Amino acid sequence: MKVDKLIIVTMFIFSILISCEKFFDPDQEIGIEEKEIFKEWYEYRSAGMGLYGLQQKLVEQLMVLGELRGDLITVTNNADADLIEVNEFRISKKNKYASPKNFFKLISACNNLIKILEEKRPEVTDPKSPVTNYDRLYGEALCMRAWAYFNAVRIYGKVPFIPESLVTIDEIENFVNSSGTYVDSIYIKYSLDGYYNDTIKNFPVTLEKKYYDINLIVDHFTNELEKKVKAVGVNYALNNNDVTWEVTTWNTYAYYALLGQMYLTIGDLAKAAMYFKKIIDDNSEDRYELDNTFAYSNWQNIFRNVNNKEHIYVIWFDKGNYQNNDLQKFFYPEIGPNKYMLKPTRQAVMKWETVWRGQVMNENLNNPALSRMIYPGDPGDYYRGYGISYVYLKGKEPFENIYYMLDLKKQGDIFSAENMIAGYDTVAWKYSIKNNGDPFIHDPFYIIYRAASIHLYLAEIFTYWIHKRPDGNIGTNTMNAVYLLNNGKYYTIAANRSQLGVRGRVGLGSDNDAIRFSNIIYYHDPFTNEIIGYKDIGQNMLEKQRYFEEQILEERARELAFEGERFYDLMRVAKRRNDPSFLAKIVSEKFLGAKRQEIYNLLLDEKNWYVHYFDE
Numbered sequence: 001m002k003v004d005k006l007i008i009v010t011m012f013i014f015s016i017l018i019s020c021e022k023f024f025d026p027d028q029e030i031g032i033e034e035k036e037i038f039k040e041w042y043e044y045r046s047a048g049m050g051l052y053g054l055q056q057k058l059v060e061q062l063m064v065l066g067e068l069r070g071d072l073i074t075v076t077n078n079a080d081a082d083l084i085e086v087n088e089f090r091i092s093k094k095n096k097y098a099s100p101k102n103f104f105k106l107i108s109a110c111n112n113l114i115k116i117l118e119e120k121r122p123e124v125t126d127p128k129s130p131v132t133n134y135d136r137l138y139g140e141a142l143c144m145r146a147w148a149y150f151n152a153v154r155i156y157g158k159v160p161f162i163p164e165s166l167v168t169i170d171e172i173e174n175f176v177n178s179s180g181t182y183v184d185s186i187y188i189k190y191s192l193d194g195y196y197n198d199t200i201k202n203f204p205v206t207l208e209k210k211y212y213d214i215n216l217i218v219d220h221f222t223n224e225l226e227k228k229v230k231a232v233g234v235n236y237a238l239n240n241n242d243v244t245w246e247v248t249t250w251n252t253y254a255y256y257a258l259l260g261q262m263y264l265t266i267g268d269l270a271k272a273a274m275y276f277k278k279i280i281d282d283n284s285e286d287r288y289e290l291d292n293t294f295a296y297s298n299w300q301n302i303f304r305n306v307n308n309k310e311h312i313y314v315i316w317f318d319k320g321n322y323q324n325n326d327l328q329k330f331f332y333p334e335i336g337p338n339k340y341m342l343k344p345t346r347q348a349v350m351k352w353e354t355v356w357r358g359q360v361m362n363e364n365l366n367n368p369a370l371s372r373m374i375y376p377g378d379p380g381d382y383y384r385g386y387g388i389s390y391v392y393l394k395g396k397e398p399f400e401n402i403y404y405m406l407d408l409k410k411q412g413d414i415f416s417a418e419n420m421i422a423g424y425d426t427v428a429w430k431y432s433i434k435n436n437g438d439p440f441i442h443d444p445f446y447i448i449y450r451a452a453s454i455h456l457y458l459a460e461i462f463t464y465w466i467h468k469r470p471d472g473n474i475g476t477n478t479m480n481a482v483y484l485l486n487n488g489k490y491y492t493i494a495a496n497r498s499q500l501g502v503r504g505r506v507g508l509g510s511d512n513d514a515i516r517f518s519n520i521i522y523y524h525d526p527f528t529n530e531i532i533g534y535k536d537i538g539q540n541m542l543e544k545q546r547y548f549e550e551q552i553l554e555e556r557a558r559e560l561a562f563e564g565e566r567f568y569d570l571m572r573v574a575k576r577r578n579d580p581s582f583l584a585k586i587v588s589e590k591f592l593g594a595k596r597q598e599i600y601n602l603l604l605d606e607k608n609w610y611v612h613y614f615d616e
Helices: 005-019 031-035 041-056 058-066 081-087 099-120 131-155 169-176 216-230 243-248 251-266 269-280 296-302 327-331 346-353 402-410 414-420 451-464 478-486 541-560 566-577 578-587 593-603
Strands: 073-075 157-161 182-185 203-207 212-213 310-315 342-344 360-362 372-374 388-393 425-428 446-450 467-468 474-476 520-524 531-536
Touching: 031 212, 041 131, 041 310, 058 073, 058 327, 058 566, 073 081, 073 310, 081 388, 099 131, 131 157, 131 212, 131 216, 131 251, 131 296, 182 269, 216 251, 251 269, 251 327, 251 446, 251 451, 269 451, 296 372, 310 451, 310 566, 327 342, 342 425, 346 388, 346 541, 402 414, 446 451, 446 467, 451 478, 451 541, 478 541, 566 578, 578 593
Parallel strands: none
Antiparallel strands: 073 342, 157 212, 182 203, 310 446, 360 372, 388 425, 467 474, 520 531
């Protein structure tokens, strides 16, 4: 991935434009200046690049609110008051992670660029006109705006809908802080004769403040994206032969991913599946296969370099061009500027350390009580766990005997195993891999969408999705879910693809290691893998679906930990089940003593899942 200095220049240009609170002030004849500014293509593209600079400013907020409110991350003794508030679900308006200002900045900039394109390049609104770079840029801005609203409403539960005529942060803040109505005194109305003729300025419009919940946001923006977008993403590779440019800006597959994610969130499984399948089924390049590219020890390369075989959309940073973030500072132990304020929970670590590969079971289906493990297998998620997603550090020195320690647990010597790692800090490592653990380079990229997440989303959908078979009978897609999760056989019907599945890609998808959709659920000792019980759920289809859904959530945790989606995964499943206790139990488990019950009781009320910034 090569980052050109043009990005810095263009972000600077656009930051000047959007920071000017009188950008559309007719008294300053900005219309004339705008005519001069937006004359050449590169000037439009400069404005577009500014959107990505604003999106970078949301990364820490997205990660903290998406992960710290879940069960995989907790605070350390170094955590500041804001992070402690987030962890304990008592977030005040003064909390820096609660502020919607960076969302508003991005929305105002999108409104600005969308408005300019619609007025100066009206062909972008004509579905019959040939597709140009202006259409692709228009699609990027529409996607960015929809994404900003969608993420904001997941955080706040409801968000003020910002009229498109408000194009500066000052206008938006005045609108949001108004008592209920707002007069847009610098609104510009253009006649049918176009932008340059018969322009009416200072046309006052009274705007009513309305709040949209998740259903209204999804309804509005899916409709807008489906109707307005002709194309998404300028193709930079034509100029620089660097295909990774495509996945660091909004593109066609990111557009599909956003639509699929929005539809899945509100429970429209058919629409969600349609868009996710466009990514992994209808992709003529087969680029988002889960094949050998990132299999086994290569899995860690997902976090070392941007690659369009796994990454669908990432937010790029580059310290050499003064683009940094605080992700490494949050997690790395105290060296130089790092803070070590967040760390993986014990629950997170156990998800990797209690996975077993190569196990062999003698199953007695007639009498499951007689089923036994012939060989318990080897403990540990070798390729996604230790050294990749997390490490144990003492100073800068990593713990070197992880598999010996796990083997001690396998033999039942828990005391010796725990004693081996005494004095070590548990550290989230994904955001240190890119720079080989250098504690002073703070520019890891942040993944928004990648292939494995889409496969797991689709497996979740197939677990429940009921369809009509060719013979007219009603059937389910549960085996497709099993194939996507374990071994990739989902594709063998449609195409001859080299697929491994999510678990298969890291050596966990074989028959013995696979997660099954079965009548019998076996319970295993987490450290020895011996069978300690079972449950026969027979033909209870709903219970089987829910158990398999929980296994998909476990797999999402192992595959996607610390990438910003964990809390929303738990929210989605709890809402599907209409059971707040599902989320409450999982999240509260990371707390100790009386605090666990307190958090559990708090989260039984769905209103407490959101940041109450816009409450009256």
